[in-house]
Amino acid sequence: MRSHADALSSLLVPYGDDLGDEVDWAEAEAAYGVEFPSDYKEFVRRFGHGTVEGKICVMLPVATAEPATRRVAYLSDLVRAPSTYGREVRFGSHAYGSDHMLVWGETDSADVLAWVVLGPDPATWPVAVWARGDAAWVVHPCGMAEFLGKLLRGEFPECPISDTSLVGIPSPRFLHDREEERLAEHGVHPWDED
Numbered sequence: 001m002r003s004h005a006d007a008l009s010s011l012l013v014p015y016g017d018d019l020g021d022e023v024d025w026a027e028a029e030a031a032y033g034v035e036f037p038s039d040y041k042e043f044v045r046r047f048g049h050g051t052v053e054g055k056i057c058v059m060l061p062v063a064t065a066e067p068a069t070r071r072v073a074y075l076s077d078l079v080r081a082p083s084t085y086g087r088e089v090r091f092g093s094h095a096y097g098s099d100h101m102l103v104w105g106e107t108d109s110a111d112v113l114a115w116v117v118l119g120p121d122p123a124t125w126p127v128a129v130w131a132r133g134d135a136a137w138v139v140h141p142c143g144m145a146e147f148l149g150k151l152l153r154g155e156f157p158e159c160p161i162s163d164t165s166l167v168g169i170p171s172p173r174f175l176h177d178r179e180e181e182r183l184a185e186h187g188v189h190p191w192d193e194d
Helices: 004-011 025-032 038-046 144-153 177-185
Strands: 050-052 056-058 089-091 094-096 101-107 112-116 127-131 136-140 173-176
Touching: 004 038, 004 144, 038 144, 050 177, 089 136, 112 144, 173 177
Parallel strands: none
Antiparallel strands: 050 056, 050 173, 056 101, 089 094, 101 112, 112 127, 127 136
């Protein structure tokens, strides 16, 4: 059976040749106190830190206390006022606070993409989305790669993020941040071309 990471990899079109990141997962997991989901690790290996169509940024785990560094982080570490994103997110019969929300991505519409850290098995973590347009959390019972694949293929009954322009596009592009910086040095800004 094909994995969700494989399905997403066949859907995304690399923009440039500079893809993927090497992460010392043992060090990252020790710093964050959790094991990261396998589909996310595979995404990082294949694609890395960058954006889908300049609209969804997927971040890496970085062991730093520097708040300006874009990285995977617990929502409680990113937001000084948790009420900005509500006090809790409900999943099933339980409510989870910002210390259970591990942010792995964001959109250019100021949406937040996170895992709800339910326990030690990352395969059970659903994706929660704070859609700025709705000002509410919605939990999707799937992993990160499955979530992105369903979003890009237009398989959700309603678009889970504020920007609907990514839904069902035929060949979504992924651009690694290193490549985007290199292009910018040459005056090329790929997402401004569209």
